[in-house]
Amino acid sequence: MAEFPSKVSTRTSSPAQGAGASVSALRPDLGFVRSSLGALMLLQLVLGLLVWALIADTPYHLYPAYGWVMFVAVFLWLVTIVFFILYLFQLHMKMYMVPWPLVLMIFNVGATVLYITAFITCSAAVELTSLKGTRPYNQRAAASFFSCLVMIAYGVSAFFSFQAWRGVGSNAATSQMAGGYA
Numbered sequence: 413m414a415e416f417p418s419k420v421s422t423r424t425s426s427p428a429q430g431a432g433a434s435v436s437a438l439r440p441d442l443g444f445v446r447s448s449l450g451a452l453m454l455l456q457l458v459l460g461l462l463v464w465a466l467i468a469d470t471p472y473h474l475y476p477a478y479g480w481v482m483f484v485a486v487f488l489w490l491v492t493i494v495f496f497i498l499y500l501f502q503l504h505m506k507m508y509m510v511p512w513p514l515v516l517m518i519f520n521v522g523a524t525v526l527y528i529t530a531f532i533t534c535s536a537a538v539e540l541t542s543l544k545g546t547r548p549y550n551q552r553a554a555a556s557f558f559s560c561l562v563m564i565a566y567g568v569s570a571f572f573s574f575q576a577w578r579g580v581g582s583n584a585a586t587s588q589m590a591g592g593y594a
Contacts, residue, residue: 438501445500449516452569453496456523459562460489466555467534470548477537478552481559484530488523488566495519513577520570527563534559 444450464485472478495516498504504512535556542549 440500441502444502448572449569450496450499452565452572453492453499456492456562456565456569457489457496459558459565460485460492462558463530463534463555463562464489466551466558470542470551475537475541477533478541481530481534481555484526485559485562488526491519492523513573517570517573517577520566520573523566524563524570527559527566531556531559531563 445454464482467478467482467485470478472482504510534552538549538552538556542552
C-alpha cells in the first residue's frame with residue numbers, strides 16, 4: 413500500500429484574488445474580429461445603425477410603415493450588439509450548454525426574413541411619403557438601400573451559420589479550438 417506523504421503543501425487564496433482573475437479573463441478576442449463572422453457582425457452593426465439613424469432623422473412617426481422599419485432595425489441592431497459582445501469576449505464558451513451555432517443560425521435566418529420585410533416596406537413607402545428630391549425622400553431612399561445591404565449581410569451570415577451548425581469543413585475538435593467561428 414502507498415504511504416501517505418508526511419508533508420503536504422497547501423495554498424489558500426482570498427475572494428479578492430479570485431475576483432481579479434475572472435475580470436482579467438475578459439480580454440477581447442481580436443481573432444474573432446478578423447473572422448468572417450466578426451467582420452459580418454461589424455458590417456451588420458454599421459449598416460443597421462445607418463438604417464435606423466436615417467429613418468429616425470425624418471418624421472417617421474407619421475407613417476406606420478416606418479415604425480415597422482425602425483422596430484426591425486433597432487431591435488436587430490441591439491441583439492447583434494449582444495451577440496458581438498458574447499463572441500468578442502468569448503462569453504459563449506462559458507455558457508457551453510447553449511448550442512451557439514444553432515442559436516446564431518436561427519437568429520440570422522430570422523433577421524434576414526425581418527430585414528426582407530423591412531426593405532420591402534421601406535422601399536415601397538419612399539415615393540408615397542415624401543416628395544422627390546427633398547431631404548426626407550433622400551434619407552428614406554438611402555435607408556432603403558442600406559436595409560437591402562443589411563439584409564444581404566444577414567443572409568450571408570445565415571449561410572455561414574448554417575454551415576457552422578452542420579459542421580461543414582471542420583470537425584468537432586477544430587470547431588472547439590477555433591472558438592466556434594471560422
